[in-house]
Amino acid sequence: MEAKNKKDGFEPRIVGFLCNWCSYAGADLAGTSRIEYPPNLRAVRVMCSSRVNPLFVLKAFQEGADGVFIGGCHPQDCHYMEGNYYARRRFMLLKRLIEYMGINPGRLRVEWVSASEGDRFAKIVREFTGDLKRLGPLDLRERVCDGI
Amino acid sequence: MGSDTENALKREARNLLKKGDVDLVLGYCMEGDNVIPCFISSPGEVDGLVWNNRCKNNLAVYLRELEGRVAVVAKGCDSRAIVELLKAKQVEREDLIILGVSCRGMVDKEGEEYGSCRVCLHRNPVVYDLFVGEKVSEREERDVDELESLSLRERLEFWSKQFRKCINCLACRNVCPMCFCEECVLEKKDPEWITRAGDASNLFLLHAIKATHMAGRCVECGECERACPVDIPLMHLYSRVCRDVEELFGVESGMNLEDKPPLAAFDLERDAMLEENEKNKRG
Ligand code: FES
Numbered sequence: 001m002e003a004k005n006k007k008d009g010f011e012p013r014i015v016g017f018l019c020n021w022c023s024y025a026g027a028d029l030a031g032t033s034r035i036e037y038p039p040n041l042r043a044v045r046v047m048c049s050s051r052v053n054p055l056f057v058l059k060a061f062q063e064g065a066d067g068v069f070i071g072g073c074h075p076q077d078c079h080y081m082e083g084n085y086y087a088r089r090r091f092m093l094l095k096r097l098i099e100y101m102g103i104n105p106g107r108l109r110v111e112w113v114s115a116s117e118g119d120r121f122a123k124i125v126r127e128f129t130g131d132l133k134r135l136g137p138l139d140l141r142e143r144v145c146d147g148i
Numbered sequence: 149m150g151s152d153t154e155n156a157l158k159r160e161a162r163n164l165l166k167k168g169d170v171d172l173v174l175g176y177c178m179e180g181d182n183v184i185p186c187f188i189s190s191p192g193e194v195d196g197l198v199w200n201n202r203c204k205n206n207l208a209v210y211l212r213e214l215e216g217r218v219a220v221v222a223k224g225c226d227s228r229a230i231v232e233l234l235k236a237k238q239v240e241r242e243d244l245i246i247l248g249v250s251c252r253g254m255v256d257k258e259g260e261e262y263g264s265c266r267v268c269l270h271r272n273p274v275v276y277d278l279f280v281g282e283k284v285s286e287r288e289e290r291d292v293d294e295l296e297s298l299s300l301r302e303r304l305e306f307w308s309k310q311f312r313k314c315i316n317c318l319a320c321r322n323v324c325p326m327c328f329c330e331e332c333v334l335e336k337k338d339p340e341w342i343t344r345a346g347d348a349s350n351l352f353l354l355h356a357i358k359a360t361h362m363a364g365r366c367v368e369c370g371e372c373e374r375a376c377p378v379d380i381p382l383m384h385l386y387s388r389v390c391r392d393v394e395e396l397f398g399v400e401s402g403m404n405l406e407d408k409p410p411l412a413a414f415d416l417e418r419d420a421m422l423e424e425n426e427k428n429k430r431g
Pocket of ligand 1: 019020021022023047048049050071072073077078079080083084
């Protein structure tokens with residue numbers, strides 16, 4: 001916690017919602033292929049990117065996440081045919097909303113990662129972790145409650 | 149003496165009740181010097197109907213609860229709420245007779261025009277069976293939102309300050325014609341997404357969630373803002389969501405019965421392009 005406030009030692013906390021059929025398998029492949037990537041992302045497996053309610057994202061921010069990642073199948077590859085098309089619209093809108101409310105939209109990242117893209121998954125997590133380090137901690141709860 | 153529009157409204161209402169075309173007329177009447185919604189079921193009561201610049205309530209909020217055939221007085225925002233209710237299959241078209249009236253902006257007790265009316269783009273009713281009075285001209289464009297010029301930090305400060313005032317009374321939800329879920333996530337106990345006895349971040353979460361639920365639904369009538377006992381400028385938030393939906397998906401809620409709910413639809417090519425654009429702008 002102490003380190004969190006100093007920008008240098010800051011390790012962002014990322015909540016990642018990964019769809020079972022693509023992104024989760026992609027993350028798995030990154031692991032089994034021994035590709036190294038930062039341990040900052042905590043994966044939550046969901047059946048489809050469209051299972052992710054904007055509420056989950058907002059709740060994660062409230063509970064201390066510095067970034068939220070949503071991973072789904074590439075367009076045209078969703079296991080349920082159209083789930084990621086709905087997710088795409090939903091999160092474009094949510095990014096705009098959080099930006100209006102004062103949260104950097106770069107803290108919410110949506111990517112389509114297939115089961116064979118283990119290296120790409122690792123690269124995205126590396127990138128996102130770096131971005132969040134630059135942005136610093138969100139501390140939403142503290143900032144809302146104390147007005148800091 | 150009432151205005152011509154008011155008299156015409158009474159005439160139509162009386163007719164409909166006399167002929168037995170409707171069981172109820174939903175309109176406005178006076179109570180002291182307040183204008184309140186009223187429910188008229190016999191021709192003899194029709195004289196109590198009024199139409200003036202204090203008829204601010206969105207009457208669509210009552211429609212789901214009413215039985216039988218109802219004639220409802222509808223200005224721009226009421227009619228748009230009715231369109232959304234029809235789209236969501238919450239009311240039946242054949243149970244409704246819409247008495248359209250045009251609005252010149254509603255004012256409060258002090259005579260000051262409500263914020264939502266000042267920026268209103270649709271004062272004329274969008275659907276109606278009978279139109280009463282005269283049409284008014286419409287503004288073409290949205291106002292610039294002064295909050296847009298604030299930095300992210302300032303915005304978060306602004307909204308935090310606003311939401312810290314919230315007493316979680318849910319008046320904004322209760323008065324909203326578009327909030328009709330049987331079970332509301334804001335009050336759910338298991339899981340309890342919004343901790344009632346929790347800190348102010350729960351209020352931030354509450355209003356952020358509610359804003360996401362307004363996407364593609366809100367008709368910008370401003371009832372939430374008027375109902376709020378602590379004056380949270382909710383319409384800023386919801387208007388922003390409406391504008392985003394319009395910009396991104398080209399849909400304005402309440403305007404067209406044929407429009408699909410924008411978040412339950414997609415357009416492959418266009419959405420892919422949008423995604424690219426948004427990514428460049430917002431990461
Ligand atoms: S199953 Fe992967 S996005 Fe729908």
